[in-house]
Amino acid sequence: MTLTDWNPILGRLTLQSLDPLKAVFDPTVNNFIASGAADAVVVGALLGVVLMTKYRLWKPLWNNWLTTVDHKRIGVMYIVLALVMLVRGVVEAVLMRAQQADGLHGGFLSADHFAQLFSTHGTIMIFFMAMPFLTGLINIVVPLQIGARDVSFPMLNSVSLGLTVAGAALVMISLVLGDFSTGGWTGYPPYTEAAFQPGVGPDYWIWSLGIAGLGSTLTGLNFIVTIYKERAPGMKFMHMPMFTWTALCTAILLVFAMPPLTVCAVMLALDRYAGFHFFTNALGGNMMNFANMLWLFGHPEVYILILPAFGVFSEIVSTFSGKRIYGYASLVLATMCIAVLSFTVWLHHFFTMGQDADVNAAFGIATMLIGIPTGVKIFDWLATIYRGRLQFTVPMVYMLSFMMLFVIGGLTGIILANPTVDFQVHNTLFLVAHFHNMLIPGLLFGMLAGYNYWFPKVFGFRLNEKWGHVSAYSWTIGFVLAFFPLYAVGLMGMTRRTVSYTNPAFQPWFQIALAGGFFVLFALFSMGMQLYVSIRDRDLLEAGADDPWNARTLEWATPSPVPAYNFAIVPTVDSRDAYAMAKASGAAYMSPARFNNIHLPGKTSLGVVTAVGGTALGFGLVWHMWWLAILSLVLVVAAFLARTFTEDEGVTIPSGIARRDFDAWMKRIRPEGWSDDTAPEMPGLETAQPMEHAE
Amino acid sequence: MKTENASSREAYLHDLRGYQTGLLLAVLLTVVPFGLVAWGGLSYVTAMSVVAVLAIVQIVVHVRYFLHVDLSPERRDDLHLILFSALLLAIMVAGSIWILVNLQTRMMMPM
Amino acid sequence: MRGRAGPVRAISNFKRRTLGLAALVAALPAVACAGDGTSFLEPAGPIAALQKFHLIQITLISLIVVLPVLVLVPLLAWRYRASNTSARYMPDWDFSHALEYVMWLVPVAVVAVLSVYLWIDTHKLDPYKQIASAQKPLQVEVVGLDWKWLFIYPEFHIATVGQMAFPKDRPVALKLTSDTVMQSFMVSALGGQIYDMPGMVTKLNLQADRVGSFHGVNTQFTGDGFQDQTFTAMSMTNKDFDAWVAKVQKDGIALNEASYRVLGHRSTPDQVHATLGTPQMPQQVVYFNDVPSGFFNKVVMKYTSGKAIPATRQPGAVAYGQAPVGE
Incomplete structure (x- = not known):
């Protein structure tokens, strides 16, 4: 980068940076796609602004959503972000599949564009789809499952969302201004050092991850404290639902795994911005140190992604088998083993870097060890279905697909855990197929199942089942068609991240994979239809939304949608499956003697300040607009300092409102002929067989 | 009083x-x-x-x-958390040192 | 109101999934016909053959745990579907000691067996380990560049770009480094990969047990020409190999600062052949003779000398070669 390319106000922004103009400067198919994407972002943003203004939604958006500290609304916003980014991530994936289906003849994308695609695809899917999705579900569900009114640090929760949004905004801006990194989502130096990539790409990568990563770390802290401190009276650890257990372990992983990523990204930034030599070729740099730190983060990260999905599946298999979850203690132990072991295996991501056999073998064995608790979980879920009454609801369909497809991914994982075979398949499409095999049937199906499962609780009406089934089947078929061919092609020697190839034997596999991509697009479309039809028919779908599945855990012991204060009376708990027990004994339908006023924390603008300030800071750093970076940093810090001088009076919900909500809810869910004089031993809603005991 | x-x-x-x-x-x-x-x-x-x-x-x-945070039963939860954190940090630090030292010997130019 | 999926959907669900898995299994033979010389599924040497064997062994052993799941999921889901009222319903059954033992101990046993194999085999196939042979290994030094491989034969003072020839049944001892960024060298038909990195030396030991041409690649992304960073590894009879060495010595050009500077630019073997090649050299290949001793070591030591390397003198960098010669 020469000094002549920089000016104090615009930094290194020039006319060439405007991606909508790429097709104008050089009209090729490749550039029309690039400019088209840039235009889509600009048009989408403008359309959003226009619609918001037309329907006068700014004020409600600000008052009810952007400044809220209500964990449920924050969770909804996380999931909205995840679903929007899912669309972009899938489109990028289909583009790559199309390119490789045509890759024998060179395809239609330039090598540079393809490289940006695989880099943004990975970055977006992990940091701006998967993480927000699971964070959103944890936000919505965990406080309810533990009988709490909110998380321990509500304002921090909003700030975490703001940090994540800032990172996502930077990645979206990279589609309009400048280019993203071509170094993959892992950003290995020295390829991403200034000598080899002097442009803005790696800087977009560093700051979008770095800023969003801070948000994730804070979320981890928030939920560890919440689960430790805010549980309802009587809820011991071994009474917590499985989703809360997995959320706790995920939170612990977040706190320990995110810092190595932040550190190595900052070190790379120091190399790029300040001429340091952490990872450069010469003057003492050690690129292997980056790989080590990245995977110290990267491996626990994949367990951060999968544990909440496991938690969702535990809830789902229990609810839709109409049974207590089998092997609760085993499941808890397995979850804790997975959490600890996830920190002992990271080297398997670079078996081929040159370590000796002792190191490789030790980490390989550790990697296979994690298969044990994971296998136990699957067997526990199967045992839950055994002697249950299985209902093939949309979440259950996702779960059945997950169980079968995930073990195949597990098998390929065991294969990859062996250094001798890994030496052959590392960095081939076999590896790519393996991790998508874990992430799609594992993480994504878990998230989509959770979305379908808890939607009625959050919004007060159920989702359309038919379109839900269509999307579940389409995702399953799409995944199998898109990725199983990649196992084949990887074994045949095809390297990953390759824009074209010369071996004609690969092409038919890529064509099948492209067909899979189209099924996935259709699955996305079905999800959109599901939402549209559900909103259109919401009056019909409102019936039974309080407890549509006859579920067992505390989050269902609330009206749908859940009021801001969650529980009119904080429940007292003395067992697992607290709501199922309450329904069986009749306690779930009793009115409390009295209602109290409920005090809730007040709103905050700090989430928005963080989102805007974070985006501006990242943008300024990427484009070397130092004035913008400094100014935004100063303003964000000042906003936080200002907050320390204010008193949060909060909001008081009068007891009358709580009583009114409670009575309306009771009217909907009480069984026929209930009266408050009825003895507490009255049976619940289920017409189940008499209880049988363990053998 | x-x-x-x-x-x-x-x-x-x-x-x-x-x-x-x-x-x-x-x-x-x-x-x-x-x-x-x-x-x-x-x-x-x-x-x-x-x-x-x-x-x-x-x-x-x-x-x-x-x-x-001492060894008393009231502080047992906190103690567990601290020991657990220490365990994870020890694994990460010891593992990284083992790996990087090993790599250094394997990367050296053969004499 | 519960989901209305019912038995019909359940059947189509299982059918579809089972069909998918069956299709995968049926397709496996097609995978093996990968095209000659590109994959360890058709191994051309002892290392690759062992790796293929490991793949099959690990898969079969793991199936002990995987197959029951694939069978039990559709079986249990079908038998315990809500409409099947003849199946026993035990909503509060949630523990069985016997089942716990099986669930934990079977995977433990499988992993224990796999671990023993893993430990032994990982040591056996350490890339740095010399291949046991009556013959002395052929020394080849590899310099990874953007986007080509330079093969130096120190014994003969020759070097090539894009082609690595060696005698069959004789171990080849490779020393690797990079002069640009982190890369990963692999000839899948012969053995596994190893990273090559600037300022560092890694090792790889390969051997072919038949004559043939095998595809070599870089698997660690290095930029726009990454997919073109390929070469041909050719194993030959001893006689043919001697003839090949003689040909390179005869037809090669000098490997000196000027010709290496051409190599240092970001270009593919095709482009390098166009610039430096002569009609006597095969397509996408360049031959060098008169390679000074210690050339490889000099490349490595460039980065460990404690001196800075400006972008204008860093091969693979965007600014490489932009400063006037001599700077």
């Missing part, structure tokens, strides 16, 4: 003693490493090892005297 004052004064003195002990130990554990390095009488490896060990001892002192 008088007994309340007496017991709260007792509690205050007890807390004060804890902080005093902690401060004294922390200062000692800081001065000694500085002194050792300034004296220069130890080899590099020995000096670094002593400093590292004293640093770990000082972490334990801070946790015991300033964060009040």
Whole structure:
């Protein structure tokens, strides 16, 4: 980068940076796609602004959503972000599949564009789809499952969302201004050092991850404290639902795994911005140190992604088998083993870097060890279905697909855990197929199942089942068609991240994979239809939304949608499956003697300040607009300092409102002929067989 | 009234003693490493090892005297969390050192 | 109101999934016909053959745990579907000691067996380990560049770009480094990969047990020409190999600062052949003779000398070669 390319106000922004103009400067198919994407972002943003203004939604958006500290609304916003980014991530994936289906003849994308695609695809899917999705579900569900009114640090929760949004905004801006990194989502130096990539790409990568990563770390802290401190009276650890257990372990992983990523990204930034030599070729740099730190983060990260999905599946298999979850203690132990072991295996991501056999073998064995608790979980879920009454609801369909497809991914994982075979398949499409095999049937199906499962609780009406089934089947078929061919092609020697190839034997596999991509697009479309039809028919779908599945855990012991204060009376708990027990004994339908006023924390603008300030800071750093970076940093810090001088009076919900909500809810869910004089031993809603005991 | 004052004064003195002990130990554990390095009488490896060990001892002192996490049953949860954190950090640090030292020997130019 | 999926959907669900898995299994033979010389599924040497064997062994052993799941999921889901009222319903059954033992101990046993194999085999196939042979290994030094491989034969003072020839049944001892960024060298038909990195030396030991041409690649992304960073590894009879060495010595050009500077630019073997090649050299290949001793070591030591390397003198960098010669 020469000094002549920089000016104090615009930094290194020039006319060439405007991606909508790429097709104008050089009209090729490749550039029309690039400019088209840039235009889509600009048009989408403008359309959003226009619609918001037309329907006068700014004020409600600000008052009810952007400044809220209500964990449920924050969770909804996380999931909205995840679903929007899912669309972009899938489109990028289909583009790559199309390119490789045509890759024998060179395809239609330039090598540079393809490289940006695989880099943004990975970055977006992990940091701006998967993480927000699971964070959103944890936000919505965990406080309810533990009988709490909110998380321990509500304002921090909003700030975490703001940090994540800032990172996502930077990645979206990279589609309009400048280019993203071509170094993959892992950003290995020295390829991403200034000598080899002097442009803005790696800087977009560093700051979008770095800023969003801070948000994730804070979320981890928030939920560890919440689960430790805010549980309802009587809820011991071994009474917590499985989703809360997995959320706790995920939170612990977040706190320990995110810092190595932040550190190595900052070190790379120091190399790029300040001429340091952490990872450069010469003057003492050690690129292997980056790989080590990245995977110290990267491996626990994949367990951060999968544990909440496991938690969702535990809830789902229990609810839709109409049974207590089998092997609760085993499941808890397995979850804790997975959490600890996830920190002992990271080297398997670079078996081929040159370590000796002792190191490789030790980490390989550790990697296979994690298969044990994971296998136990699957067997526990199967045992839950055994002697249950299985209902093939949309979440259950996702779960059945997950169980079968995930073990195949597990098998390929065991294969990859062996250094001798890994030496052959590392960095081939076999590896790519393996991790998508874990992430799609594992993480994504878990998230989509959770979305379908808890939607009625959050919004007060159920989702359309038919379109839900269509999307579940389409995702399953799409995944199998898109990725199983990649196992084949990887074994045949095809390297990953390759824009074209010369071996004609690969092409038919890529064509099948492209067909899979189209099924996935259709699955996305079905999800959109599901939402549209559900909103259109919401009056019909409102019936039974309080407890549509006859579920067992505390989050269902609330009206749908859940009021801001969650529980009119904080429940007292003395067992697992607290709501199922309450329904069986009749306690779930009793009115409390009295209602109290409920005090809730007040709103905050700090989430928005963080989102805007974070985006501006990242943008300024990427484009070397130092004035913008400094100014935004100063303003964000000042906003936080200002907050320390204010008193949060909060909001008081009068007891009358709580009583009114409670009575309306009771009217909907009480069984026929209930009266408050009825003895507490009255049976619940289920017409189940008499209880049988363990053998 | 008088007994309340007496017991709260007792509690205050007890807390004060804890902080005093902690401060004294922390200062000692800081001065000694500085002194050792300034004296220069130890080899590099020995000096670094002593400093590292004293640093770990000082972490334990801070946790015991300033964060009040001791071996009593009331603080058992906190103790578990701290030990668990220490375990993870130990794995990450020891593992990284093992890996990077091993890589260094394997990357060297053969003579 | 519960989901209305019912038995019909359940059947189509299982059918579809089972069909998918069956299709995968049926397709496996097609995978093996990968095209000659590109994959360890058709191994051309002892290392690759062992790796293929490991793949099959690990898969079969793991199936002990995987197959029951694939069978039990559709079986249990079908038998315990809500409409099947003849199946026993035990909503509060949630523990069985016997089942716990099986669930934990079977995977433990499988992993224990796999671990023993893993430990032994990983040591056996350490890339740095010399291949046991009556013959002395052929020394080849590899320099990874953007986007080509330079093969130096120190014994003969020759070097090539894009082609690595060696005698069959004789171990080849490779020393690798990079002069640009982190890369990964692999000839899948012969053995596994190893990273090559600037300022560092890694090792790889390969051997072919038949004559043939095998595809070599870089698997660690290095930029726009990454997919073109390929070469041909050719194993030959001893006689043919001697003839090949003689040909390179005869037809090669000098490997000196000027010709290496051409190599240092970001270009593919095709482009390098166009610039430096002569009609006597095969397509996408360049031959060098008169390679000075210690050339490889010099490349490595460039980065460990404690001196800075400006972008204008860093091969693979965007600014490489932009400063006037001599700077």
